[in-house]
Structures are given as structure tokens and as C-alpha cells.
Amino acid sequence: MTLLAFGLYRSVVSSSGTPPFSACDDGVVARAVAAAAPGESPAAETELYRRFAPRVRLFGLKHLSDRGAADDLAQQVMLVVITRLRAGEIREPDQIGSFVLGTSRMMVAGQRRGERRRAAIIARFAPDEGTVEAAYDVALDSTRLAPCVAALRERERSIVLLTYYADKSATEIAAAIGSTAGAVRVSRHRALASIRECIEARRAS
């Protein structure tokens, strides 16, 4: 099926020059990068970057706890991934997601060991990412979020503040407000669901 899809991709490219990569599986996009001469499949590379750079950034945010470092990680990992795809070094392009995750894990582990940053790779192989949104809009618009947080019940508001602002665990929060860790988690889920609904409702109105 993927070969068929790739064949379709080739035929669409040849007929219109505009491959519909956004509608393709990850594997199709990865194989398009691998099949082309280096730098000859900018649309596929851009699509791969668009899909995976945000995920690497999130992974970096979780493990490096720094938005700048997470942005750097996303760029470094995607450069390695695209470079290795171009070189035909990825044996299973259909598993590109796993490969990107594995590369992310290795790089974070490397950074933690104090490994040198890969600035030289970036300088040498940096693809043109001018068409890609490199940094996402981090925080929600406070004018939309504030009334939704204000609408929470006191207990839920305390829990989300302690979780996402003071970075406390459910166990610590339970001790602080006289509850149990399980009840804190339930309240947190409920609070987040309320906030999302509230934001959607305000967007719709």
C-alpha cells in the first residue's frame, strides 16, 4: 500500500509539481526524502520538519526543561534525521517516527552527559526552513484564558496553580489542600476539561 502511495506521489509530482504530502503517511514522506537526490525534495523535507520538529520540541521541553534548549534540540534532531534519510541510512522509513524519537532520546542523553553541541552539523547541513514555523506560539492568549481559570472552583484553581505554576506533584498538592493524590488527579483532569470547554465556547462566541 505504501509503495502504491509512493507511486501515486510520483505521478502527482510529475503531473502537477505539487505533491500532496500533507495527506501522506509519515513513511511516504520519509521515503520521498530518501529517494530524491540530496536537497532535491524540499517539499517532502519541509513536510517532515513540519510534522516532527514540534514533537521533538515537546520532548526536549519535557526532558531539558528549557524552551530555548528544546528549540535547539528540534533543529539538531531534524537535521540529523533529514541528513540520514538523504544518505539512505535509515533502513525503515516507514518507522520514521520511532527513528526521530530514538534520535531525540540519544541527543538528550548526550546533552546530559555534557556532549558537545552539534553546531557544526547545523552550520554544514542546515536546510532551508524559511517556510516552516520554527517557534510555536507558546502560551495561550491570557485574555481568553483568564476568565476560564477564574471560572474554576476554588479547589480546582488551587490544584492547577500548584501543578502548572508551582510544579508540585499530586501527593504534595494533596498534603497542601487536605485531599488524596487520586482526588487531586481527578480534579485536575476535570479542571483542564473545563478550561478547554470554556476556551472553545469563548472562541465560538
Next chain:
Amino acid sequence: MTTTGTACPSFGELAEYWTSDITPADAERIEAHAFTCERCARMLEEADRLRAGIAALARSGSVQAFVTDAVLNQLARDGVRVRYYALNPGESVQCAVWSDDDVLVTRLRGDFTGVDTVDAELRLDSGDEWSNATGIPVPAGATELVMALPAALVRTAPQIPIRLTLRASGGNQQVLAEYVFNHEGALERAPSSNDRG
């Protein structure tokens, strides 16, 4: 478009990823899924935006809430300018908000024995209700509740006494304590001699 071989986690599960409660095994499971599922990757990003937004809101001093020392410590680390008051039951305080304040915090001391949640009501001397909060959690053994108000909100309050009443939630709404804020309004700091040209 991406494909995935495992069931999508709920938004709540994905949001747990951003908490210190997530176990390494669960974090790995979510990561493995998000790297093969664009929809869940987007939800993970949405959860990140949400938590970043909540933190930014707190950091800006815009959240009215009953808080704990953990939140106050984080405000201090973030350089948020906090003005503190402390009141025992029946006490009143001359209070004002200054132009460079971000948050006003009041430690409301009292006897909360046998109470697990309280309701708070802030009423102007004119009789009009100014603000209220219900279901404020009270941990066992607590001797105070910590109320944080955005300075921007307090600046809008009229310059008259404001009475705060704490009641036990539910049932008989027993009054636990009352406090009075003699609100003197929003004050500007006089420029120092160094500020004058």
C-alpha cells in the same frame, strides 16, 4: 497524516505528561505514541500551551485564588511584587495598593478545626458584594488561609471598608471569622529625588 498502532490517550492522560506525577514508563509510552500520531502530538502541544498559559497568568499576578506557600515561593522566585497583610479574626487593617504592586496577599488566621472547606465573601461597607469564593479547601490543622488578589483588581475597589467573612461550607454556613480591610485606594509612589531631573 500519520498512523498509529496504539490507542490514543485522553487529553487528561496527555496533560499528565507535563506534571511531575508522570512515571518514566508512562512518559515513554506517551512519547512513543505521539511520535507516530500527529493528532495526539497536537493535543500534547495544546496541553503544553495550556500549562504555559496558566503559569504565565499566575506570573502576571492576574489570578485571584486561595493559595499555598508553594505558590507564594514561586511568585517570589519570579520576581512578582507581592504586598502582604496578616489578620486575626475580628481585626481590621489599613490597606492600600501601590502602583508597583502585582499581587496582594492576606494571611487570614483563624480556627478552622473540623472544617474542610470554607466559603469567603467580600462585601463593601455599602452592603454590596464585591467578590466571593466557595469551596476553599482547608487542610487538617490549618491555622490560616492565604488569599491572593490581583493588584489590578484591588485598584478598582472603592475607598471604603471591605468586610471579609469566612463561613463553613454547606450546612449551617457557620461564620468562622470576619476581617475588615479599610481600603485606602490605589497609591502612587512619590518620585524619589533621584528620579527628578
